[in-house]
Amino acid sequence: MIASWYDRQGPAADVLRLGEVPDPQPGPGEVRVRVTLSGVNPGDTKKRGGWLGSSMPYPRVVPHSDASGVIDATGKDVPERRIGERVWVYGAQSYRPFGTAAHYTVVPADLAVPLPDHVTDEVGACLGIPGITAHRAVFADGPVDRKIVLVNGALGAVGALAAQLARWGGAIVVATVRRTEDLGSLDPSVVSHAVALDSRDPAQEIRAYAPRGVDRVIEVSLSGNADLDNAVTGVGGVIAAYATGTGRTDIPFWPMLFNNVTLRLLGSDDFPAAAKRQAARDLTAVAAAGRLTVDIGARLPLSAIAEAHDRVDGPERGRVLISVTG
Numbered sequence: 001m002i003a004s005w006y007d008r009q010g011p012a013a014d015v016l017r018l019g020e021v022p023d024p025q026p027g028p029g030e031v032r033v034r035v036t037l038s039g040v041n042p043g044d045t046k047k048r049g050g051w052l053g054s055s056m057p058y059p060r061v062v063p064h065s066d067a068s069g070v071i072d073a074t075g076k077d078v079p080e081r082r083i084g085e086r087v088w089v090y091g092a093q094s095y096r097p098f099g100t101a102a103h104y105t106v107v108p109a110d111l112a113v114p115l116p117d118h119v120t121d122e123v124g125a126c127l128g129i130p131g132i133t134a135h136r137a138v139f140a141d142g143p144v145d146r147k148i149v150l151v152n153g154a155l156g157a158v159g160a161l162a163a164q165l166a167r168w169g170g171a172i173v174v175a176t177v178r179r180t181e182d183l184g185s186l187d188p189s190v191v192s193h194a195v196a197l198d199s200r201d202p203a204q205e206i207r208a209y210a211p212r213g214v215d216r217v218i219e220v221s222l223s224g225n226a227d228l229d230n231a232v233t234g235v236g237g238v239i240a241a242y243a244t245g246t247g248r249t250d251i252p253f254w255p256m257l258f259n260n261v262t263l264r265l266l267g268s269d270d271f272p273a274a275a276k277r278q279a280a281r282d283l284t285a286v287a288a289a290g291r292l293t294v295d296i297g298a299r300l301p302l303s304a305i306a307e308a309h310d311r312v313d314g315p316e317r318g319r320v321l322i323s324v325t326g
Contacts, residue, residue: 032073035104064322068123088115118288138162138240182196236259239261300321
């Protein structure tokens with residue numbers, strides 16, 4: 001098969017290779033998926049680049065954890081009837097050396113989730129890391145029905161899915177975007193109130209809409225928004241942060257303490273297995289109901305994987321997908 005890999009860390013153009021490697025074979029409890037689209041995430045580029053001093057976890061890494069495709073082989077203890085099933089894949093390169101930037105990927109059977117016929121491969125390839133992270137951020141602290149959920153960075157990969165999942169869960173969604181000109185990109189059927197962070201006083205705007213404060217915050221940049229979050233979170237609220245802009249992040253500790261705020265930090269590779277399974281079920285259900293959309297920024301061939309990684313690290317908005325087969 002054709003695959004892309006790296007055997008040392010560094011810039012995408014310097015370390016990513018493309019060539020033939022042996023076809024993988026599924027072991028007990030595994031399935032092999034013929035990859036249609038491989039989803040590229042910031043975590044993939046960070047691993048490749050040696051972010052935070054990380055080292056090579058394996059001698060060779062085929063990157064990417066997310067994909068859509070079709071099961072074409074099953075291992076022992078997996079029903080053969082799954083062969084031919086359209087699926088979306090998550091966690092392919094989480095604590096595993098070989099991900100989805102290849103014609104075939106092999107994963108534990110429950111990481112290949114049936115994809116309803118009317119849900120596109122594009123949506124399927126975008127559900128893994130961002131979708132499961134978004135689901136955990138929204139629901140880790142219980143149902144959100146009739147709660148006010150603030151989604152910071154609601155046009156990002158995780159933020160957009162978090163807003164849609166929160167609305168599906170019955171929440172009133174308040175969203176922030178970086179610039180005033182981005183407000184028109186938000187879906188009013190999902191977002192009840194939107195605020196631009198470049199406005200004169202975004203915290204005041206949010207408090208005017210939610211005088212008692214918001215119940216949950218889904219946070220893309222804790223370092224950048226800690227003061228805003230403190231200003232708008234109600235007593236007993238939760239700030240669920242999946243990213244930050246600096247290695248060490250200052251927070252207004254005492255005001256948050258007196259408000260009994262819970263700070264939840266989210267690292268998707270190590271979510272509880274049961275939480276991932278529930279997220280996969282809910283994401284599939286929301287997508288099947290037509291209540292989940294994704295913004296595709298670029299769709300490139302596998303031969304352009306270095307460009308795909310650079311796009312993910314760049315300022316462009318929207319998911320980057322790699323067409324592999326099909």
